[in-house]
Amino acid sequence: MNSIDETILQLLAADARRALADIGAHVGLSPSAVNERIRRLVARGVIRRFTVEVDPAALNRAILAFVWATLAETGDEAKLHAQASQDPRVIECHHVTGEWRYLLKVRVESLAALEDFMTELKAAGQVGRSHAVVAMSSPVADAYVPPLG
Amino acid sequence: MNSIDETILQLLAADARRALADIGAHVGLSPSAVNERIRRLVARGVIRRFTVEVDPAALNRAILAFVWATLAETGDEAKLHAQASQDPRVIECHHVTGEWRYLLKVRVESLAALEDFMTELKAAGQVGRSHAVVAMSSPVADAYVPPLG
DNA sequence: TCTGAAATCTCCCGCGT
DNA sequence: ACGCGGGAGATTTCAGA
Numbered sequence: 001m002n003s004i005d006e007t008i009l010q011l012l013a014a015d016a017r018r019a020l021a022d023i024g025a026h027v028g029l030s031p032s033a034v035n036e037r038i039r040r041l042v043a044r045g046v047i048r049r050f051t052v053e054v055d056p057a058a059l060n061r062a063i064l065a066f067v068w069a070t071l072a073e074t075g076d077e078a079k080l081h082a083q084a085s086q087d088p089r090v091i092e093c094h095h096v097t098g099e100w101r102y103l104l105k106v107r108v109e110s111l112a113a114l115e116d117f118m119t120e121l122k123a124a125g126q127v128g129r130s131h132a133v134v135a136m137s138s139p140v141a142d143a144y145v146p147p148l149g
Numbered sequence: 150m151n152s153i154d155e156t157i158l159q160l161l162a163a164d165a166r167r168a169l170a171d172i173g174a175h176v177g178l179s180p181s182a183v184n185e186r187i188r189r190l191v192a193r194g195v196i197r198r199f200t201v202e203v204d205p206a207a208l209n210r211a212i213l214a215f216v217w218a219t220l221a222e223t224g225d226e227a228k229l230h231a232q233a234s235q236d237p238r239v240i241e242c243h244h245v246t247g248e249w250r251y252l253l254k255v256r257v258e259s260l261a262a263l264e265d266f267m268t269e270l271k272a273a274g275q276v277g278r279s280h281a282v283v284a285m286s287s288p289v290a291d292a293y294v295p296p297l298g
Numbered sequence: 299t300c301t302g303a304a305a306t307c308t309c310c311c312g313c314g315t
Numbered sequence: 316a317c318g319c320g321g322g323a324g325a326t327t328t329c330a331g332a
Contacts, residue, residue: 006208009201009203009208012200012201013200013201013203014198014200015198015199015200016165016166016198016199016200016201017165017199019306019307019308020307020308020309021307029318029319030318030319030320031307031308031309031319032308032309032310032318032319032320033317033318033319035308035309035310036317036318037317039309044207045204045207046203046204046207046208047201047202047203047204048201048202048203048204049163049164049165049201049202050164050165050166050199050200050201051161051162051163051164051165051199051200051201051202052158052161052162052165052196052197052198052199052200053196053197053198053200054158054162054195054196054197055194055195055196055197058193058194058195059155059158059195064243066215066243066245066252080288081288081289084288084289085288085289085292088292090289090292091289091291091292092287092289092290092291092292093287093288093289094213094215094284094285094286094287094288095284095285095286095287095288096215096282096283096284096285097282097283097285098282100282103215103282103284133245133246133247133249133252134245134246135243135244135245135252136243136244136245136246137243137244138241138242138243138244139229139230139233139234139242139243139244140230140233140234140239140240140241140242140253141241142240142241143234143237143239143240143241168325168326168327169326169327170325170326178299178300179299179300179301180326180327180328181299181300181301181327181328181329182299182300184327184328185299299332300331300332301330301331301332302329302330302331303328303329303330304327304328304329304330305326305327305328305329306325306326306327306328307324307325307326307327308323308324308325308326309322309323309324309325310321310322310323310324311320311321311322311323312319312320312321313318313319313320314317314318314319314320315316315317315318315319
């Protein structure tokens with residue numbers, strides 16, 4: 001894991017379809033050497049997957065919201081985790097420090113859909129109190145590049 | 150933007166290196182037709198980019214935190230945006246509704262580094278009050294697939 | 299959107315450092 | 316361990332319809 005690997009990661013993060021020869025020209029290696037490094041990065045789990053970044057608006061997910069939640073008195077953490085991971089509206093679910101136990105990042109079509117989500121969340125019985133914060137704009141949407149710093 | 154495109158997006162999101170012929174077999178199209186659809190998805194901005202998902206721990210970014218902040222009395226929104234977008238520790242920055250004006254998603258090496266970040270954030274002068282919440286675990290780390298629902 | 303050919307790329311192997 | 320070069324095989328990409 002040296003600076004060559006970091007440069008390769010940056011180049012792939014910016015455009016994962018770059019040719020090995022092209023990457024090699026940037027880092028001073030042959031295509032096969034670059035290929036071997038990428039293979040090892042995948043094998044070690046440094047690269048989790050090759051993927052595409054999709055515009056949420058194109059998928060009818062224009063509304064981004066963060067939902068704070070506490071576990072209900074009778075709530076089951078495992079059930080909440082299962083519920084969150086199966087709900088396509090839940091992009092992230094974190095168990096956090098502080099007054100609120102959980103923070104969920106959700107993407108929905110509209111504010112009405114957010115209301116439905118909140119209602120369903122409570123109805124499922126694992127969550128106690130909850131509270132949604134809506135993102136109006138996102139100056140930094142997703143800093144994808146792993147910078148050298 | 151029909152169900153074929155959605156299937157293509159799902160397949161690419163799960164593995165962006167899948168061969169066009171392989172995708173074609175799933176959606177009932179020839180490789181060149183799949184290629185043409187992907188090209189259009191990119192041209193329309195539905196696919197923002199082809200990228201890799203990197204393990205934060207491998208990059209010395211084991212700590213994930215959410216930082217809530219208000220704008221300082223004398224704070225400048227544009228300056229805060231610029232600061233956030235240039236700081237490699239800031240993964241996301243959202244302008245949100247509610248008591249707190251901003252929500253930042255931050256990745257740092259350690260809790261000490263988080264403390265440094267908070268100090269620097271305030272020292273820059275754009276932020277008034279701020280408050281960090283640390284993620285202890287993430288039952289749903291990143292739901293990458295755009296599901297049909 | 300398909301077929302088919304051409305250009306390009308990836309991937310694997312042996313060899314050298 | 317790491318990298319290089321060659322070549323086979325697969326893949327993308329372009330034409331024409």
